[in-house]
Structure formats: C-alpha cells, structure tokens
Amino acid sequence: MxxxxxxxxxxxxxxxxxxxxxxxxxxxxxxxxxxxxxxxxxxxxxxxxFTDFDGFLTELVLDRITQIEAQAADLRDATGSVADNLTNALVKGFEPVMVSIIVLVIARDELRRRLRAAGTAHLPLVGEYTAMIADYLRSERAAGRIAADADVETLAPTLIGAAHLKFTEKSDTAPEAVHKVVTSLLSGNAAGTRDVDH
Missing domain, CATH: 1.10.10 (Arc Repressor Mutant, subunit A)
Incomplete structure (x- = not known):
C-alpha cells in the first residue's frame, strides 16, 4: 500500500x-x-x-442490518414514552448515511438481488427497520401503553414512510418535527395519553 x-x-x-x-x-x-x-x-x-463493488456494497448493507438488530434490543429496553422512544429510533434510523445507503439499494438492481439472496427484506434496510418498529409496537400494545386494537402492521410502515419522507426532503430534519409526526400517528392508537406522549 x-x-x-x-x-x-x-x-x-x-x-x-x-x-x-x-x-x-x-x-x-x-x-x-x-x-x-x-x-x-x-x-x-x-x-x-470483496468479490467486486456490489459485493462490497452488499456487505456494507448487511453490516447496517446488524446495527438495526442491535438497535432493536435498545428500543425494547427503552424507558421513555412511546412517542419519545419511536422518535429517537426514527431519527437514528434515518440519519444521513442510512438514507444515502437506502438510495443506493433502490438504484442498484444487482445490489438488491444479492441482498435478497442473502435473506434480507424485499426492500433491504427499510424492511428490517419496519419490522423493528412493528416488534416494538407489539410489545407496547401488550404492555397496555398503546390501544389493544392498534393495527401495528399498518402503523409501523406508516411511521417509517412518514419519517423517511421527512429526512429525504430535508437532511437536517429536527427531532421535534419527527416527534410531531409520531404523536399525530399514535393519537388514534393511544391507550392513555400520558403513556404515549409523556
């Protein structure tokens, strides 16, 4: 070298x-x-x-997925309100490098093919992040901090999509803007306003 x-x-x-x-x-x-x-x-x-550049990118994305798995454990152990916990997770999940990697995944067919062959979600990173949020919401539903009939399978991708749009439109999106989105989407699923918002 x-x-x-x-x-x-x-x-x-x-x-x-x-x-x-x-x-x-x-x-x-x-x-x-x-x-x-x-x-x-x-x-x-x-x-x-690495075999080639797509091989490098594949391993880069898989490394990020490992980080999501570690973040999922932190989210399950979080002690804040539901809204605060989700806000923190979404802000961390859509930091600028992660958004750029998602763009790469969307743009490169061969990269997506290799990632799917490795067993990732259909849309790598976004799918794993959605699953993490859904798992967290299920645990909060079981704990009674969101409504017992909350539609987690709809709420999780809605939160991900709304947050992703915020960070795609403006890379320096303030956590307060994400918190507003989170509280708005949670409002119809609140078991008790105190637990969700505070």
Whole structure:
C-alpha cells in the first residue's frame, strides 16, 4: 500500500470510508476509487476483501442490518414514552448515511438481488427497520401503553414512510418535527395519553 496505512480491520476501515463519502458527497459519488481514496489505501485492497463493488456494497448493507438488530434490543429496553422512544429510533434510523445507503439499494438492481439472496427484506434496510418498529409496537400494545386494537402492521410502515419522507426532503430534519409526526400517528392508537406522549 503506497500510503503506508496499516489495515488492522480493512473491512471496517472501508465501511467507515464509504460512510464518510456518502455523508460528504452523496450516493452518486460512491465508487470503489472514492472509497479506497478516502480510506487512504490502494484500490486493490477493496478487491482483496470483496468479490467486486456490489459485493462490497452488499456487505456494507448487511453490516447496517446488524446495527438495526442491535438497535432493536435498545428500543425494547427503552424507558421513555412511546412517542419519545419511536422518535429517537426514527431519527437514528434515518440519519444521513442510512438514507444515502437506502438510495443506493433502490438504484442498484444487482445490489438488491444479492441482498435478497442473502435473506434480507424485499426492500433491504427499510424492511428490517419496519419490522423493528412493528416488534416494538407489539410489545407496547401488550404492555397496555398503546390501544389493544392498534393495527401495528399498518402503523409501523406508516411511521417509517412518514419519517423517511421527512429526512429525504430535508437532511437536517429536527427531532421535534419527527416527534410531531409520531404523536399525530399514535393519537388514534393511544391507550392513555400520558403513556404515549409523556
């Protein structure tokens, strides 16, 4: 490697470099060259660890899905109100890098094909995030913090879709704007206003 950069965890360094490129330049500028340049390594390093660029992107998305699984555990253990817990989860879930990766997944047919072959949701990342929100809502319904007849299977994708639109339209969407969407959508499913809103 001409730069002399030691690669203790090449995959993680390349994933982190991709995140920086996405954050700074957007998904249209993410290439194998931009990733290796950002990581400060020779271009061949990426191809030593991944079959090709779509293979790299597949592993990048799968890494993000692993992070969603970890976030799901945190969400189940959250002690705030239902609205606050959902707001925090949605703000974290639609941070700018995640939105850019979702754009990549939508734009690249081969990437979607490989992800589906790996067993992801039909729309990778969005599907896993929706499942996480649905699981959380089911637990809150069982605990009596949202209505016993709340239609979780409709509410979860509605929350995801509304939040995604907010962050797609404006990357610096304030948590307060997401909270407003959440409380509005929860209002018809509240078992008790105190538990949902406060």
């Amino acid at each position: 001409p730069t002399g950069v030691a690669l203790h965890d090449a995959r993680r360094q390349l994933f982190d470099a991709a995140a920086r490129v996405l954050l700074r330049d957007g998904p249209s500028e993410l290439t194998s060259r931009s990733v290796t340049t950002e990581a400060g390594v020779a271009k061949g390093v990426l191809h030593r660890h």
